[in-house]
Amino acid sequence: MRNDPSGNDPRTIWQDQPTEPSAMTLEKIRRKVRELHAKTRRELLGNIAAPLAVVVFSGLGAAIFDDPPQRTAFALALAWALAGQYFLHRGMWSATLPGDAALTTGLEFYRREIERRRHLFRRLLQWGFGPVLLAIGTFILAIVKMGVRDRRVFPNSMPFMTLVVIWIAAYFVIRMREQRELQREIDQLNDIERENRR
Numbered sequence: 258m259r260n261d262p263s264g265n266d267p268r269t270i271w272q273d274q275p276t277e278p279s280a281m282t283l284e285k286i287r288r289k290v291r292e293l294h295a296k297t298r299r300e301l302l303g304n305i306a307a308p309l310a311v312v313v314f315s316g317l318g319a320a321i322f323d324d325p326p327q328r329t330a331f332a333l334a335l336a337w338a339l340a341g342q343y344f345l346h347r348g349m350w351s352a353t354l355p356g357d358a359a360l361t362t363g364l365e366f367y368r369r370e371i372e373r374r375r376h377l378f379r380r381l382l383q384w385g386f387g388p389v390l391l392a393i394g395t396f397i398l399a400i401v402k403m404g405v406r407d408r409r410v411f412p413n414s415m416p417f418m419t420l421v422v423i424w425i426a427a428y429f430v431i432r433m434r435e436q437r438e439l440q441r442e443i444d445q446l447n448d449i450e451r452e453n454r455r
Contacts, residue, residue, distance in 0.1 A: 286367055286449075293370045293442070300377060301346055307385045311338035314392035322399045334392035341384030345377070364450060371442055378436060386428065393421055 315331035322328070397418060404411030 286364060289442075290367045290370055293367070293374065297370065297374050297377060300374075304345060304381065304385050305342070307389050308338040308342055311335055311388045311392045314389075314396050318392070318396045318399060322403075324399070324402075327395055327399050330395040331392060334388045334395065337384075337391065338388035341388055345380050345384045364446065364453070368446055371439065371446065374439055378432065378439070382432075390425075397421065 311334050315335045318331045319328050397414075400410060400414045400418075404414070
C-alpha cells in the first residue's frame, strides 16, 4: 500500500489536496492589535472621569452634610479613587507592535493585548467603579437621611436617584457585552493559533 501507483493512497491524497489560504493575514492581525490597543488606551483615558465624579460627589457631600461618618465615607471614597487610578493604570501603557514583526510575534502581541484588556476589566470594577459607588451611595444615604427630616427632599431627589440606578444598570450591561466581545476575540485567536500549528 506504500507504493500504490493508482493514487488511492490516503497519505498521497491528503498531501496533494490544495491548501486554503489563511483568512487571517499578518496585516489583519496587526490591524486588530492596533484597534484593540487604541480601544484600551481610550478606555484608560475615559476612566479618568471616575475619580472626577468621586471628587464632585465627595466634595459636594462633605460641604453640604455635617455628619462625621458621612464625611469619613466621602474621604475614603476620594482616597480609594486616587489610589485606584494608580493601580488601574499601572503597567497598562505598553509599546505598539513593531512594523516588521513576524506572524507569531503578531499573534503573541495580540494575545498580550487581549490579556491586558482582560486584566483592565478585572481591575476596573474594584478600582474605578467601587469608589464611585461608595461616593454616590453615601451621597444618596445623606439625601435619604435629610428626607426623613424634611419630606420635600426625597421626592425632589427621585429623578437623580432614578438616573443613578439606570446608569449603574447600563454600566454592567456594557461591561458584560465587552466581556463577551473579548471572549470572542480570545476564541478567534485560539482558532488562528490552532490553524497555524497544522
